Amino acid sequence: MKVAASATGGVVAIWARERDTSNATSSGGFGQIQARIQPAGSTTWGPITDLSRAGTHASDPQVGIAPDGTITTVWEWASDALAAQKVTQSRTRTTGATWGPVQTLSQRGKDVDDPVLVVATDGTATAAWKRSYGRAGVRVQARTRPAGATAWNSGVWLSGSRGEADEPRLTVAPNGVVTAVWKLSSPLRVVPNQNFYLQTRSTAFPG
Template sequence: MRAVEIAVASLALAAGALVAPAAGTAADGWEAAVPLTRSGADVWDLELSLVEGSGMATWVHWTDDRTRLLVARQRRDGSWSRPGVLPGTGQVVEAEVAADARGRVRLAWTVGRRVLTARLRTDGSTSRPVVLHRTPGGPLGTRPAYLRLAVNATGATVVAWETMDDDEAPPYAEPVAQVVARDAGGPWSPALTLSSEGVPGIRPEVVVARSGRMTAAWGERDGRAWSVRAASRPAGEDWGTGERLSAEGERAGVPHLAGLPSGRVAVAYAFRSEEAQGIAVRHGSSGPRWSSPARIRGARIASWVDVGLGRTDAVVAYTDRRDAAWAASVSRSGLVTRTRLLPEVSVYYGMQVVANPSGEAVAVWDSVMGDDHPIEAAVRRRDGTWGRVARLSAGGVDGFLGAPVIAPDGGALVLWNAGDETDPDSSRVWVRSFAPRAR
C-alpha cells in the first residue's frame, strides 16, 4: 500500500557524487524466510510494525465474500505466532497498525464510508471501535482510501486518508485529504480537510514527534498540475495553514514523508518542470522551517520514490528512467550522493525504504526477473555504504511487497505475499529478518 510511517517512537523510520554498492554475499545477514500462513488465500494491504522490539504483521484476508483483518506476532525467540482474526474488523478494506513506547497497539481501519480505530490488547481482543469519521453518501458520495497512521512514544496519534468517489460513475466527487488527531490522553478531534477548499487533495502522509507535534504532507491540484503541500499541528493546538513545498510551475508527484522523534522531518517527491525533472527533497524541523529543495537527477515524474530519515541525512530509494533501482543520501545542507543498487529494468512495482536514527536503512522492492516478480532488498550500513542486493522471496512465484521495518540496532523485517500470478487465491504471507553483524 503505502510508504511506511514512523509507527514506533524508537524508530526513524541536485547532481551529486556517484558511488558503487559495497561487495558482499547476496543474502548476507538475511535469515530464512518464514511463512506466516499455511495455505494460499486472497490477501492484501500487508502492514508491519515493531511492538517493544518484536514484529507485528497484519493483513486483510478475503474469503467467501467477506474480509477480515488477521494479525501475527513475533515472539521473543524470533518465532511467529499463528495468525488470528481480529474481532470487530469484518468487511475491512484497509488497516494500519502502530504502537507507543509502552507497547500499546493502535489500529485504524476502513469499512465502507467509515474510518475506525481501536486498541489491540495483549490477549488478541480489541477495545470497542470508535468511528473517527464517516464520509458522505449520495450522488457525490465518497469513501476513505490510502489510510495512514502515526503514533509517538506517549500515544499521541494522527490518522489521515484521501476520500475517493464511491461508485466511479458520474457525477464524480473530487478527492480531498483529511486528518484526525489525538493528543496523548486526550479526545479525538473532528475530521479536518487539509487540502484547500474546493481543490482536490490526495495521498496525505503523517508523522508525529516526541513533543506531540504532527506533520502532514499531501498532493494538491494546482491548475492543470499537482503540487505538494505540508502543514503541522503543535500538541494541543490547531493545524496551521498549508504551505506549498513544490515550486511554482512545477508538476509534482505525490509526497513521501519521514520523521524522527526529535521533530525533524523530510519530504521527497518526483517533479518535472520545463528545465528539469528528478526528485526533490526538503528537510524540515519544528517551527516548521523547510530547507531549500535538493535535487536528485536521473528520475522521472512516474518514478517509484520513498524516503527514510536518519540524524544526518534523508535516505531516498527511487527508480530512474529505465526502472533501475537507486538510493540517494541527501544531507541537511543539500549534498546528494547517489548509489545504483541494480541495473535497468529491475523494479516492477513498488519501492519502499526505512531508516533508523543512526542512518542504517533497508530498501525493498518488487523486482522483475523474466516471468518472476521476486522481492529484493538492499541494506545500508551505518557508514552509509550499501550491501549487495539480496533476493528475499522464492523463485517461480509472483511477489507483492507488504512493508519493511528497521530497529535502532539495524535489525530489520520485511513482509510480503507471494503466489501464482494467475490465481489470486494462491498467495501466502511471508516474513524475513535481517540481523546486522556485531560491531
C-alpha cells in the first residue's frame, strides 16, 4: 500500500488486492489496483475504486498528488499472474472529477518492473521503471507528463544499452529538478550480483 497527501489535506491510498482466488495460480492469482480518497477537510473516506482491469494481474502501485489535488498513479500490469511480459500503466484523477482512462506508458512486448513516480510542486509527473532490452540487458526508462496535461511525453532511456539496471528511484527538488538513480550490474560480471555501480541522471544535467 502507498499513501499520498495534498498540500490542502486531501489523502489517497492505493494498493493491490488479490482477486479471483478460485483461479489462483502459483504466482498468487489475479491482482487488481484499488484506491480510496479522503477529501481535504473530511474525516470520511470515499468509496473504493478499481483502477486496473478486473481479471488481469496488476501490482506495485505508486501514487502522487499535485498541489491542485490532481492524483497520478502508476503500476505494472500483465494479462495474468504468469505472464512473462508486463507493462507500466497509469491513471489520473483531477480535482472534483472522475478517474481518467488507463494509459499504457511502456512498450508492449518488453517486460517491465519496479515502477516509481514523483510529482513536482508545479504538478509535473515523472514515472520511471526498468525494462528488458532484448539480449543486451535491462535499462531504466522514464516518461513525463507536464502540469495540466493529460498525455505523457515520449519515453526516454536513462541508463545505457549495456548491463542490467535495477532498483530505479526518483526524487524531485522544490525547483522541479528530477533526479533518478539506479544500480547497474556490469555486463562483464562473472558472479551474479557482483560488480555493481550506482548511476544517476538529472533533468538539471540531462547528459
